Structure formats: C-alpha cells, structure tokens
Amino acid sequence: MKSTEPPPCPFEPIRPSELNRDATYYMAHAYNEALKAWKANEVPVGAIIEFEGAIIARAYNQVESLNDPTAHAEVLAITQATQIISDWRLNGATLYVTKEPCPMCSGATIMARLSKVVFAVPDPKMGCMGGAASVHELPRLNHQVEVSSGILEAECKAVLQAYFQRKRSGS
C-alpha cells in the first residue's frame, strides 16, 4: 500500500564489538533493524531477542509492507524466536527494542513470557511499559517481565525524529 519512496536515510548502521556483548551491543543490533525499517518506508523501530548470549531473532516494523497492523518489530521478533527455540515460552530471553512497546507489544512480551524487556526511547503517549501505562504491573499477571530503558536512547530517538521530520516535510 506504499505510494512513496522512503526519505533518504542519513544514518549508518552501528558496528559494535563482538567482544563485549552487553546491553549496548544488543541495542545496537536493534538500532540497525530500525534503519532497515526506514529504508522500507516504515516507522523506524527495530527489535532483537537475546537468549543465552545469542541473537535468536531480529525484526523491524513492517505494518505497511505486510499490510498488517500487528506486524510491529516486537511481535515479529517474538514469533521468530519461538520458532527458533521451538517453544512459545521465551523464559530466559530478553527483548531489545528501540522504542517503548505499544499496548499490543507490551502485552505480547507478557504472553511470550519474556524475562526482560530493554527499550531505548520512552513513549509517554503510547508506551505501556511505564510510559502511558504499565501493563506489566497488572496485579494478577501470572508472569513478571523485568523492564529497563535508556540504552542508546539518544541514537534511537534521533532516527525516529528525523524520519517523522522528513515525512512531514515530504523530502
């Protein structure tokens, strides 16, 4: 359903050292996924899932490309990961995503029983892991997800802001 080309993307992928597999390393890979979304003319959000030190899923927002409102980076990454480990329960895995998950994706992290979610940019409008709401803190959930934020926040925010600025200006 795309009618226009994406705006030119001025950002380059981050190449993190393979020797230091910390939160910044994993978020850098999510950031690179977000750039793929931009180049596909999608809102630039990217996600990866880490399990036992390996990246077992990587995805970017594909709502327009797949014509599917559920095709957010997080949902696509979760589905990929469950296929890889042959279990729909992702206990022990961590989702890294460049923006705070929306209501749907926040819920998906609970359904998938992820152990941890790390997001870069808070979203006070739509985020449901501390921003507009905290669905992971509903009192009667049978699974607890640990949430943290702020890793590569400036970098991931710059990509989102630049994308929307260019879309608005038509460049």
Added chain:
Amino acid sequence: MKSTEPPPCPFEPIRPSELNRDATYYMAHAYNEALKAWKANEVPVGAIIEFEGAIIARAYNQVESLNDPTAHAEVLAITQATQIISDWRLNGATLYVTKEPCPMCSGATIMARLSKVVFAVPDPKMGCMGGAASVHELPRLNHQVEVSSGILEAECKAVLQAYFQRKRSGS
C-alpha cells in the same frame, strides 16, 4: 508441542438464523470458533470480524498449534481481515470475541483501528478493555474503540469453565 488429546467437547455449535444479523448472530459465530479451539486442544476462545454486514475473518486461539504466543484468536482474525480488505486500518469493522481481550489483543484492536469490540465474558485478571485495565481509554490514543460486553456471556463462559475443569481433572 501438544502431548495429549483434547478432552471430549460436550458443546454443539450454535446455528443462528441468517435473517437476524445482530450482535448475538455474530457472537454465535465467535462461539463456534471457540469450539474449534477446544477440539484442537487449545484454550477455547474464538473471534470473528464483521464489516459491512459480512463476516470477513474468523479465527480461534492457536498458541499451541502454531507454537506462537501471539496466535490469539483476535490477532489472527485481525491479520486475516486486513488481508481481505487490503488495508491494515479496519475502521468500520467490529470484532466479536468470546472473552475479554488480553493486554496484547486489546492493544491490537487499537493498532488495527477497529471501530468496535464486543466481548462475551469479562476477564478481571487479564482483560484490558475494562477488566484488569482499560488500554482503550489511554488519554493520548489517536484512535477510539467502542467496547461493549455480555453477549452470549453464559454460553461462552460455560465453554471456558468446562474446558479448564476437564483439563485439570485430566479427563
């Protein structure tokens, strides 16, 4: 990943009159989807999507069959519907579902821009359309979903309760 057969299902599909396409008619079709879930050894939740008087999508919970925690009836029905009408925005469409949507599915109804959600059985533990939370009432959403409940509530609740009773007793 199923290791057991489903418990025998004592419920019969409802055959609503085609002449009276009201909320009960549509929910009867969602109820019949829930029975299909039971027979597939899945938690019996069913959903349909109505658009301009036609049922354009019907689905049941397939988390175990598809080994995918995002494969709830609502998400599958939304994805189906968007493919049918070739637009990821389902404005004008109504989702009928036998149980109040979970956090993920409540969010998905907003992302999909459904006009209305009708559910049968409230879920005070996990429901996010008035039960445990109300994600459709977040103040800064750019889409409003109308929510109502109670259609065929007793029938849909009986199916859920019977399923869990039989699973617990191992029969």
